Amino acid sequence: MDGGHHGRDGGDSWPSGAVVGGDGTFGSGGPFGSGGGRGSGPAAHRYDHGPGFGSIEERDAPGAREAPQDGGTAMELPDGIRTEIRALCQEGDALVGLGEFAEAKQRYLEALRLLPGDHRTWAAATWIYVAIGDVHVRLGVHDRAYKCFHNAVQCPDGLGNPYVHLRLGQTAFELGDHDRAADELIRAFMGGGPEIFEEDDPKYLGFLRTRADLNRPGAVTS
Numbered sequence: 001m002d003g004g005h006h007g008r009d010g011g012d013s014w015p016s017g018a019v020v021g022g023d024g025t026f027g028s029g030g031p032f033g034s035g036g037g038r039g040s041g042p043a044a045h046r047y048d049h050g051p052g053f054g055s056i057e058e059r060d061a062p063g064a065r066e067a068p069q070d071g072g073t074a075m076e077l078p079d080g081i082r083t084e085i086r087a088l089c090q091e092g093d094a095l096v097g098l099g100e101f102a103e104a105k106q107r108y109l110e111a112l113r114l115l116p117g118d119h120r121t122w123a124a125a126t127w128i129y130v131a132i133g134d135v136h137v138r139l140g141v142h143d144r145a146y147k148c149f150h151n152a153v154q155c156p157d158g159l160g161n162p163y164v165h166l167r168l169g170q171t172a173f174e175l176g177d178h179d180r181a182a183d184e185l186i187r188a189f190m191g192g193g194p195e196i197f198e199e200d201d202p203k204y205l206g207f208l209r210t211r212a213d214l215n216r217p218g219a220v221t222s
Contacts, residue, residue: 077122085111085124092131096138105135126155133167146171162192170204182211189214
């Protein structure tokens with residue numbers, strides 16, 4: 001399977017360092033689009049299909065540490081920042097549950113801006129991008145959603161997380177990139193099994209069955 005991911009142009013203001021360019025790499029400043037929303041409700045229920053994601057009560061563990069560089073020791077977020085990020089994401093989750101998606105996105109963006117330095121090195125950035133991506137899925141803004149999940153896969157524990165690959169595949173499908181969709185959806189299936197598709201439109205699993213023998217999920221066909 002192709003391991004690459006392609007960035008797309010977006011349209012929302014984003015903190016410096018968060019922008020994905022056309023080549024799928026991070027730039028600095030400028031316009032950016034975001035994505036989101038799993039059908040079952042707030043973010044506390046979204047991340048149960050892979051490593052690195054849990055309920056908001058479980059997030060302190062993955063989100064509080066920076067990925068170690070060159071085999072070094074992981075750095076921890078200062079308590080005050082961790083507490084503020086957690087509170088903002090709880091507010092965002094509650095707003096998603098009320099259907100207030102624009103306000104929820106702003107809370108998640110505020111949380112992302114609090115991460116020190118290069119936020120891509122913090123595991124918290126992974127699930128914040130996923131939360132923003134889910135908001136745009138709820139709104140049907142699939143190009144912005146794709147970009148958020150693309151960012152998440154470049155943050156700690158994002159690559160290989162079945163939920164992230166599920167959303168990348170679904171948004172690629174909605175954007176008409178069926179080859180990319182098949183690649184990402186098979187990654188989700190291999191990591192999360194058919195259960196990861198159960199809360200979403202059955203068309204995605206149906207499409208995947210036309211592109212892969214799910215008894216031999218490594219065999220993706222054209």
